[in-house]
Amino acid sequence: MLGRTASSLFWMSRYFERAQNVSRLLEVACRGAIISHSGQEDGTHWTFALTCSGCEGDFQQRYDELNARNLTNFLVFSKENPSSIRNCLELGRNNARAVRTGITAELWEAINTTWIEFTDVNPQSVTQEKLPDFLAFVNQRAHLFRGALLNTILRDDGYFFSQMGNFVERADNTARILDTHYWTLLPDNDIIEDGSLDRYQWSAILRALSGRRSYRFAYPNARLKAFNIAEFLILRTEMPRSLAHCYDWMADTAEDLAQFYGSREPSLDMAAEISRDLTEKQMDEIYHQGLHDFLTDFIGKNNLFAHQLSEDYNFA
C-alpha cells in the first residue's frame, strides 16, 4: 500500500470523527439553550460548545458576539475554521477521493452523498430552530460513514490505518472536553447544589460524549458525581469514547498491523504502552498526579503517537 494511501485513510476517518464530535457539541448547546429554566444566562451553552471545540481564539478574532447564529456559521459552515463541519466533510471526502481505489463503492457513496446533501443546504436557512435537525443529519451521516466502513472494507492495512485515525481523533476530543472543564470534575466538587453551573456542565460533558444514558448503566443508583464521571470517561473500557477504550482499540489494531506486516514499529509499542497504562491506572492516582496535568500529558502522548505512526509507515 502507498504511504499516501495509508495517510488518506487515516485522515478520512479522522475528519469524519471530528465532524461528528463538533456536531454533538453544538447539539448539547442547542439543548441547553432550549431549556430556559436551567437558570443559566443564554451565553453559557454556546460558551461550552466553543471552549470544547478548542477554537475560541479563532472565533473571537472573527466575531464580536457569541450567539447561535455566529457559532453555527463558525462551527458548521465556515470555510475559515479548519475544523468546521463543512471543512471536515470536504477534507474527509478529498482524502476518500484520493484513495477511491482503496475504499468500497458503498463507503464512497456514503461519503459523497453526505457532501452533496450538505452543500445543497443554504447556511442562512439553518436557523436556531432548525439547527438540531440539521445536526442530527450530520450525526447520522457520520454513523453511516462508520457503518459502511466497518461493514464493507477489507480487514487489511487500509482498515487498520482508518481505525488509528478514527480513535486518535476520538481520544483527542474526549481528553480536550475533559480538560477544558477539568475543575468541575475535581472530587471535592462533589458536594454541589442541584441546578448549579457545575451540575449543568457535568451533564453537558456526558452528552457531548454520548454518555448520558450509559453512565446510568455503568454506575447503577449513582447520582452524577465528579469522580465517577471522570473515571467513566477516562478509565472505563466499556465506554466507547473513553480514553481507555480508544487505546484498547488502537492497541488491538497495532497488534493486527504488526501481524499483517510481520514487523513491529515504534508507534505500535507506543500504543500498547499507553493502553497498558490506562488499564492499570486508578482514578485516585490520576487525581493525585493532578487531573489537568494528566490530561495535558495524555493529549501530548496521543499526538506523539500519531506522529510516530506517520513516520513509521511513510505517510506522505
Place this chain on the structure above:
Amino acid sequence: MADARTFFNEMLDEAGKPRQPYARLAKWLADKPANFLSKKGRDAETIFRRLGITFAVYGAEEATERLIPFDPIPRIISASEWRRLSAGIDQRVRALNAFLHDIYHRQEILRAGRIPSDLILQNEAFLPEMAGFTPARKVYAHIIGTDLVRVSENEFYVLEDNTRTPSGVSYMLENRETMMRLFPELFQTHHVAAVEQYPESLQQTLESVAPDPSKSEQTIVVLTPGIYNSAYFEHAFLADSMGVELVEGRDLFVDAGHVYMRTTREPKQVDVIYRRIDDAFLDPLTFNPDSMLGVPGLFDAYRAGNVTICNAPGTGIADDKAIYAYVPDIIEFYTGQKPILNNVPTWNCSRKDDLAYVLDNLEDIVVKEVHGSGGYGMLIGPTASKREIAEFRKVLETNPSNYIAQPTLALSACPTHVASGVAPRHVDLRPYVLIGDQVRITPGGLTRVALKKGSLVVNSSQGGGTKDTWVLED
C-alpha cells in the same frame, strides 16, 4: 461539402423513415409517454452524482466538480459501418506509431521530402530527448482516441488523433452501465457489442510493453496529477478497474535507475506507468524544472529501459494540428496504402496562400489553435458575431503559424432528449484504441453531443453531453 444546415440525420432518412440500424429503437421511442425520458434522464443523473462521476471545470469558482450531461438515447452504428471504421482506425494508428519511430530515428519521411523538416524539428511537441531511443515493441502511442465526425451515409472524417492522453473512456464504460440499468429491455432486442472488456485490454496492452515481459508479475501504476485534475475521476476509475495503484508524482522516486513507489513498507519497483500527466511535467530534471507533479530522474530511468511510460514522451508530435494535414501522406508512406478514413481538408495558416484564403473566409470556416484542446481558443465562423470575428482576425494576423483552419463540417445528428421532446443534435465519435502486442479497438467509443440546437461544439467544457454508443453485431 454540405452546408451545416442540411446535416445527415443518423436515425431518419430523407423521407422521415427510420434507417435500418435504428428501426427498433425508433418504434420503442414512439411508444413511450412524453415524460418517460425526462424521468430516466433524472435517474441517470442521480446515479452519476452518487458515484461521483464528475469532471472539473477550470476557472469556475463554485461547483468545480460537474456532471457531464448524459443523453439517454443511444447512438447506433451498424456492424458493417463499424468494420470500415475500425479498419481505418487500425491503419491510422499503426501508421502514426511507425511515423513516431521514424522521426525519432532515421527520419526517412523528412529525407523523402514528404513533410517539411522544420515542421517537425522546430515543433514544440517534438522531443529531441527521445531521439535514438526505441520503446518496447516500437510502440509510442499505446492509447489513442481517434475523433471522428460523420457528414453523410458513407463519409466519415478524422478530426483529431489524440495520441497524448486521450480522456473520456470512463464515460464510455459508465454510460453503458447506466444504460443497462435504465433500459434492460433494449439490450434484449439489440445485440450490442460489449465494451466492458476495456480495462482488461488496457492491462494486457500495458503488460505487453513492460521492459522485461518475461517477469511473471508486472507492476503497473496510473500516474495522476491529483484530485483537482479535470479527469481525476477517470484516473481513479481506470486504476480501480485494473486493480493497480493510482499514484501521484510524489509517490514515486528513482533509485539507481529504477522507479519505485513509496509504500507503508519496502519500496516497490514499478514496471509500467500509465501516465495521465503531460510530457512537460513528467520529470523536472529533464523537462519543466518547476513541475511539482513529476518524478525527478524518471526520464533517465525510462531511457535506460527500466520502466515503460505510456504513452511515450514525445507522442504529441503525431497529433499536432500542423502535422495533421500530412497524416494521409504519413499513412501512404508507411503502409503503402491509400487512407481508408479521410482527413478534413485543412488550411495551414503558416502558409501564405492558405492564410490569405482563411482571412477572406473567416465567416464560413473553423479556425483552431495548433496546440489548443478542449474547444478553447477556437473560432467557429458561422456562429460567431462580427465583433468576435474582427477580434480573432487580429490575433490570427499577429501569429498565423499558431493556427489551422477547416471548413465548417455538417456534423451528423442523432435523436437526443431535449426540453421539447426528442430532436436531432450534432454528434462526434471518439473510439478508443489500444496498441501493444496487438491493436485492440473497443467497438463504439464515446459519442459527444452538442445539446444546444444548431451547435457544433461537443466539448464537455463547452456544455456538450455524452451518449452511449452501440455497435450492433451481425
